[in-house]
Amino acid sequence: MKHFFIATLALISPLLADHPGKAPYELYCGACHAPDGKGISGGQFPPLAKSEWVSGKPERIIEIVLHGLQGEIEAAGKKYNLAMPPHKDSLKDDQIADIISYVRNSWGNKGSSVTKEQIAAMRKATSKREVMWKADQLLKKYPIEKPPAINDLLSYTHLGPFKTLADLRKSKAVNAEEEKKGLISLQHAALKNDKRDNYGLVWEGWLNVPRDGKYTFHYDTDDGGAVSINGKEIITRDRIGPAGTPTKKSIQLKKGRADIKIEYYEFKGQELISLAWEGPKMKMKSLSDTKSKGGKKGSSAPPIPIVAPAGEATIYRNFIAGTDPRGIGVGYSEGVNLAFSADSMSLDMLWKGKFIDGGRHWTNRGQGNEAPAGEQLVTVNRGLAFAMLESQTTAWPKEADAKIKPAFKGYSLNKQQQPTFNYHFGPVKVADFAAPTAEGFTRTITLEVPSPGSSNDELYFRALSGGSVNSGSERSFTFNDDLLLNVTSSEHPPFTRENELLIPIPLTPGTHKIEISYTWK
Amino acid sequence: MKHLLLSAALVSTALADPQQSEYYLREEIPTPEGEVLELGGIAIMPGKKVAVSSRRGDVWVCEGAYEKDLSKVKWTLFARGLHEPLGMFYKDGSLYLTQRPEITKLTDTDGDGRADQFETITQHWGIDGNYHEYNFGSDPDKDGNIWVVHCLTGSGGASDKSPWRGWCYRYGLDGTAIATCPGIRSPGGIGFNQAGDAFYTDNQGLWNGSSSLKWLKPGGFMGNPTGNKYVNLVEGMENPPEPETGSRMVVEHDKDKRIIPPAIILPHGKVGQSPTAVIYDSTEGKFGPFQGQVLVGEQTHSQVQRVHLEKVKGFYQGAVWKYLEDFRSGIVPARMGEDATLFVGGTNRGWAARGGKTFTFERVRWTGKTPFEMHEMHAKPDGFVITFTEPIDEESAKSVASYQTGAWTYIYQKGYGSPEVDKVTPKIESITVAPDKKSVHLKVSGRVRGHVHHFNLAGVKSAKGTNLWHPDVYYTLNEIPD
Structure with missing residues (x-):
């Protein structure tokens, strides 16, 4: 009976098209990209099925397999931030060729097969590479082959001190060019770098509308311009002024061709153009090579706000922008927050409102520093909190003295x-x-100096640095117009020097106390 | 027709091949509602409590983890706000955690169930903000020291800002620091064998042809020279070895005995892809017949492997078998608890894993039924002796056709990983079955020092006629005994 099954399976298996790349793919790649090419764990890892990185010319995927790829990428419409190790030293040419050929012809992918000679040639040509690729660098070398954003795009250059659309429209083009990339751009051959004022550009082409529905165009300019669709002017920005306030306009379009004309003029000073469109089942797509400043660049991770429970504080230890790697974030339910450095023992930052977003560090591998989430961020001090100074004019040390590490x-x-x-x-x-208050913090620093006291030196505490310190009274100071600081208790009076506020502490045996209140202005 | 064939095939395999569930009961332990508990550490506390730490930096205490009905487990929050702790143990009323920036002693001094004292034991090493500078910490050794393996910056570099990346240090609970082994790349776990020697797992990558289990022999060099540069920070510190790229491990070991070959190579892809926890079976037979053997967690394949170690010519080597699998996420920590209960924790964040869940906390218990398995494997001057957990069928065990062999090694190189190279097929010249039918002595020609020797024993049956649960064994033959 068992024999019968073995024989049957043996007969069936060739019909399952056992590509020579299937087994090594499943062994070496399947752990992350999944045997079905969809990325393991419901797409937590990048899919290869229908991925734009896989199809097209094979050089791009060959280089990824040879040298690895790390950092943020977008694949099949989703962002990932992981690392794929290089395989040049762990897989042989024939294994890599088989795997890539299999991937390029599975799960709906269609691409040419590659040979081990192609792998060997690429291995030789890129033998000097010792680091993994990053997506943006790789895309510069091998752009994703995709249809142009605007089809049959032509550009017309105008020269003149245009202040209005009427001025631009009266003038004649001095140059016309085909724009093969299909993106509108101010990086234009007909405009010399030293003549970046007094010009205009007009583009004409057509958009391939994917389906019937409402489409929204976003146009931002410095200085002015207009957008027309199918001969109808839908956006008019007839003005001299900076970018940053894009004009949004929606229009019903039918599936298929829609003619587009974009006008733009730059009078003097800053220049910028940015145009994008979005529609039904279509995410915002840029039609220009610069994006509007509105688009935020940052972590692709979903937000995981960290919130102190009512009446409590909560601690976040990970890499926080603006403090040291051993920074400790504390969020208080009173709506105030601080970051303390366990490297330099300095209270580095204070901020109000939201504490911090754990999304960056708690998604994928958690790369990078996360900035505080709230507002009115004040950097109180960076570097050592205490130091011994020869005199009150001695510069604050960067490194700790061996005596008081x-x-x-x-x-x-x-x-x-x-x-x-x-x-x-x-x-x-x-x-x-630091005790939280509704307006800030009241901080108590208690020092225990052992007996006998270490020396006649004075220890100094640096309460503020890196900003302008102004004294209101002997014990009251303002910092950068952000913060009000009161040294409510200290044995010696505080004193200011350039961009610093210091408090001397006697090194006599016993307990010494400093009390400071921090209040936002 | 096809359906019929399929179900018939399933029945026939069920009869023929041993299943894990016959020998080991794997159960998922419910985790606190709404919490993401990507486990990084497990500690056993008095009163049948089990503490777990998470990659997000929380510590929770579980009551009821040994009970039959796991739906009734009770969780208490012990601490939040730690920095990716990877290694935790309980001692004298406190939990000790190896975090990214420091080793910390956590104590609940007022008895309300929540830690209120966080005492820094040491922050001897540097961190520069790179996400990959992981630290895995052990339990205290017989001298009370915690062994910590410091991953390289980004797994391939050694930042000037973060000294002692790529090193193993021992840290006393009083904060003393003892430089122990350079040569670390990217560890996944650390622990001890029964003899009290420390081992860690290191992952395939730069200078690691395959992942492996390595012996942290004090003064020994683990293979990756990237972190060697930090010796310049300490006057008079000896320069670690600088191995030659493109060589073989035993060749470099013969040049400089400080270079310690991996005790157990875990062939990449064949026996997992990301090894992690290191523990040993301390249950005196209550977890099956493998008392004293080392168990190694596996993240990508969501498994636990089983290792038999022996010392030959002063260095560890031995055999690895697959053991437990089908965990619901990638295993990182493991801990043998009371009542011979194995606890494991899993996560797939950032590194893919089998199992389908993003995190998991599970326990495994022996059913009491002994699987028919290879038990131990010993290198001999003329071959190998393999012992079995049950008497073998002499006829099948004596037949050379019951065994398949292969051997290979990896290039010892600066690059990322290595293909399997220098492949040979060792030949079994003769087979002697021991009188008690519990072992075979294989005379094998064509063995190669430094190679992984793979034997598949699919043809060897037990006296009762059953197949081996796991017929494949991989023996790392660093030394051939005289």
Whole structure:
């Protein structure tokens, strides 16, 4: 009985088209890209099925397999931020050729097969490459082959001090050109770099409308211009002025060809053009080589806001922009937040409102620094919080003196989950607590100097740096017009010097205390 | 007709091939509602509590993880806001976690169930903000030290800002730091064997032809020289070896004995793709017949592999078999709990894994039925001795046709990984079955020092006529005994 099945399976399997690349693909690639090419775990990893990276000329995918690819990419309409290791040193030419040929002809993909000689040639041609590709660099070398954004695009260059559309329309073009890329652009051969004022450009071509429906155009210019569809002017920006306020207009279009004409003029100064369209089942597509400033560039991760529970604080430890790698973020339910550096023991930043978004670090591999989420961010200090100075005019050191090296000792939490940071500067033990208020923080720094006192030197605490400090009274200061700071208690009075506020601390044995209130202006 | 064939085929395989569920019961433990618990560490606490830490930086304590009815488990939040801890243990009322920036002792001093003291034990190493600078920390060793393997910056570099990337250090609970082994690339887990020697897993990549289990022999060099540069920070520190790219591991080892060949190569693709946790079976036979053997987690294939180690000419080597599988996400931590309960945790974030879930917490228990398996494998001057968990059928075991062999190695090179190279087919010259029918002595010619020796024993039956649950074994033959 068993024999019978084996024989049957053996007969069937050639019909399942066992491509020589199938087994090595499933062994070496399937873990991430999935045996069905759709990306494993419901598309958490990039698909190869119907991916624009796979089809077209084979050089692009050969280089990805040989050298790897890391960082953010968009594939089949979705963004990913992962890393694919290079395979040049782990797979042989014939294995790579078989795998790529299999991938380019599976799951609806259609592409030429590749030979091991092609792999060998590419291996030789790129033998100097030692780092993984990044998507944008690779696309410069091998752009994704796609139909032009605007078909049969022609550009006409006009020269003159145009201040209105009427001025532009009265003039005659000095040059006409075919724009093969199908994108409108100010990088134009007919315009010399030293003549970037007093000109106009007019483009004509047609759009391939994918389906019937309402389409919206977004046009931004510095200075002015207009957009016409099928001979009808839908957007008019007849003005001199900066970009940043794109004009949006919607129009019903039928599937198929729609003629488009774009007019633009630049009088003097800054120049910019940006045009995009969106429609039913069609995400915003740029028709120009510059995007409007409205589009944000940043993490592709979905937001995961981190919120302190009512009456409590919450801690976020990961890489926070604006502090050190050992930065500790604390969000308080009072709506104020801080970042403390466990590298330099400095209270680095204060901000109001939202705490931080965990999306970047808790999605995919979590690369990069995440900036605080809220507003009114103030960088209070960077670098060492305490130092010994020979005199009050000695510059603040970048590196710690061996006698008073900082050492982070952790933190304790009270019932409200608010941390007291504990650290040492040499023999001096410090406890550092910031109590949230509705307007800011009240901070208490308690120093324990062992007996006998280490020396006659004075220790200094740097309360503010990197911005302009103005004293309102002996113990009251403003910082960059952002923050009001009151040194409510200290044994020695605080003093200002250029862009700094320092508080001397006597190194006599016993307990020393500093109290500071931070209030947003 | 096709349907009929298919179901008949399923029945016939069910009869012929052993299934995991006959020997081991794998169960998913429900995790706290609404929480993303991508496990990075598991610790056993008194009172049958189990603590788990997550990549997001939370620590939760589970009660009821040993109970029959897992739907009744109770979870208590112990801490939030840690930085990707990967390694956690319990000692004297506190949990110790190896985090990205530091080792931290967490204590609940007021007894409300939530940690309120976070004491920094050490932050001896540098971090520069690169996401890949992972630190995996062990339990305390017999001297009380925590062993930490520091992943390279971005898995291939050594940032000037983050010293001791690519090194293993031992850290005392008083903060002392002992430089232990350079040569690390990208670890996935660290632990001890029964003898108390430390091992870690390192992943295929630069200077690693395949993933492997490596012995952290103090003073030894693990293979990747990228982190060597940090010796310049300490006056008088000895320069680690600088191996030659394009060579073979045993060739470089013979030039400089500080270069420690991987104890167990886990052939890339064949036995997983991303090895992780290192533990050993400490259950005295309550988890099946493999007492003392090392178990290795596997992230990509969501498995646990089984390893038998032996020391030959002063260095570890041995055999690996596939063991447990079908976990619902990529295994990172593993811990043998009380009652011979194996706990594992999984995540597939950033690195793909089988199983379909983004994270998982599971337990495994032995059903009490002994699988017919190879038990141990020993290198001999003339070949190998393989022992079995059950008496074998002498006739099938004596037939050379019951065995298939192959051997290969990997290029020891700067590049990322290596193909299988220098392939040979060792020949079984003779087979001797031991009188107790529990082992075979294979005389094998054509063995190659430094090669992975693969044997498939699909033809060997037990005395009861059953097939081996796992017929493939891979033996890393760094040394041939005299």
